[in-house]
Amino acid sequence: MSTAETTPQDEMADDWAAALAEAEATGGAQNAVATADSPAVFPRLGAGAPGAQREDIDLVLDIPVQLTVELGRTRIPIKHILQLAQGSVIELDALAGEPMDVLVNGFLIAQGEVVVVNDKFGIRLTDIVTPSERMRRLSR
Numbered sequence: 379m380s381t382a383e384t385t386p387q388d389e390m391a392d393d394w395a396a397a398l399a400e401a402e403a404t405g406g407a408q409n410a411v412a413t414a415d416s417p418a419v420f421p422r423l424g425a426g427a428p429g430a431q432r433e434d435i436d437l438v439l440d441i442p443v444q445l446t447v448e449l450g451r452t453r454i455p456i457k458h459i460l461q462l463a464q465g466s467v468i469e470l471d472a473l474a475g476e477p478m479d480v481l482v483n484g485f486l487i488a489q490g491e492v493v494v495v496n497d498k499f500g501i502r503l504t505d506i507v508t509p510s511e512r513m514r515r516l517s518r
Contacts (some may be wrong), residue, residue: 390442396441447501448479449488477504486515 429478450470462468472478477489478501490501 393440393442443482444484446481446484448481485512487512 414505450472452468452470478492479486480488480490480501480503481491487507488503488504489507493500493502
């Protein structure tokens with residue numbers, strides 16, 4: 379691998395470094411400094427000028443998250459896993475044509491249908507989970 383090539387890990391590290399440098403430049407890193415005698419005091423998100431709310435959301439827009447599209451699940455004993463070979467078929471709990479679950483960091487955010495675009499699989503979102511439903515699921 380030449381030095382001109384970068385891996386996804388290198389790109390992610392560069393993104394984090396840029397985000398930290400930006401936070402230091404704006405003084406954001408100093409807002410949360412605490413001494414041994416006093417607890418950290420964090421400013422309220424959204425408090426202040428109307429433009430401050432946009433700046434608050436900008437702080438999290440570049441944070442990478444894990445997006446997963448789940449085709450289905452099944453539960454099988456280890457002895458059946460050990461018997462799997464090329465060409466084996468594993469039955470999943472999802473029905474053909476049923477919407478696929480779209481998860482972000484393991485939490486359901488939407489459902490959609492599988493599409494093929496330029497010889498690659500994709501998902502067309504058909505239903506977005508409402509914020510109130512997401513909060514209800516988180517509290518379980």
